[in-house]
Amino acid sequence: MKEFDIWNNKKKVINTEKVVRFFHEREIWWCSLGVNVGFEQDGKGEEFQRPVLILKKFNKDSFLGVPLTTKLKEGKYYIPIIDIEDKEVRAIISQIRFFDSKRLLIRIKKLTSNELEKVKQSIKDELF
Numbered sequence: 001m002k003e004f005d006i007w008n009n010k011k012k013v014i015n016t017e018k019v020v021r022f023f024h025e026r027e028i029w030w031c032s033l034g035v036n037v038g039f040e041q042d043g044k045g046e047e048f049q050r051p052v053l054i055l056k057k058f059n060k061d062s063f064l065g066v067p068l069t070t071k072l073k074e075g076k077y078y079i080p081i082i083d084i085e086d087k088e089v090r091a092i093i094s095q096i097r098f099f100d101s102k103r104l105l106i107r108i109k110k111l112t113s114n115e116l117e118k119v120k121q122s123i124k125d126e127l128f
Contacts, residue, residue, distance in 0.1 A: 007035035007048055014102050021104040023063065026116045027054050028084070030105040033067065041067045041095045049105055053081070053091060055120065065099045066091045066119075079122045084109060093123050 014032055023029065031052040033043035043049045056064040069078070070087045077094040111119075 002035045002042070004035050010034070010048060017102055019102075020060065021101045023054060023057065023101060023104055023107070024110070025054050025057050025063075026111045026113065028052065028068065028089075028108040028111070029054065030108060031065070031067075031099065032103045032105060041069075041092060047105060051084075051089070051108055052099065053111070053116075053119065055096070055116075055123075061101050063099055063101065064096065066093055066123075067095045068092065076126045079119060079126075081119050082109070082111060082115060091119055091122075093126060096123070096127075 010032070011034060028051050030047070030049045031043070032048050033041060033050045033052070034048045036042050041050065051068040052065040053068060054063045054065050058064070068081070068089050069092055070089055072088060073090065077092065078090045079093055080088060081091050082089050
């Protein structure tokens with residue numbers, strides 16, 4: 001059973017935080033995704049977190065991001081991008097969305113420009 005009530009309380013705390021996160025395109029961050037409806041990607045653990053790749057920074061408060069997974073799912077919406085701690089990481093491009101920077105927790109890694117361009121090209125090829 002999904003823990004909507006616990007996430008709702010956590011989300012209220014996140015929303016009131018005044019911490020400014022300095023982030024950039026190409027970075028992968030642990031991000032509080034929360035508990036979502038149906039097949040939308042959920043976060044895990046006490047912080048309801050999941051790694052997210054920042055595709056496009058709009059301003060200091062928001063960005064377009066794509067959730068990541070280490071589950072080796074196959075299909076055109078799971079794009080292999082990089083290995084982190086000896087685990088293959090895939091971008092779940094069907095879950096691309098707008099994020100507020102208040103959801104960012106800890107920076108994990110920064111992709112090279114070439115690595116990000118490969119991800120963006122895969123997104124264009126599969127979604128457009």
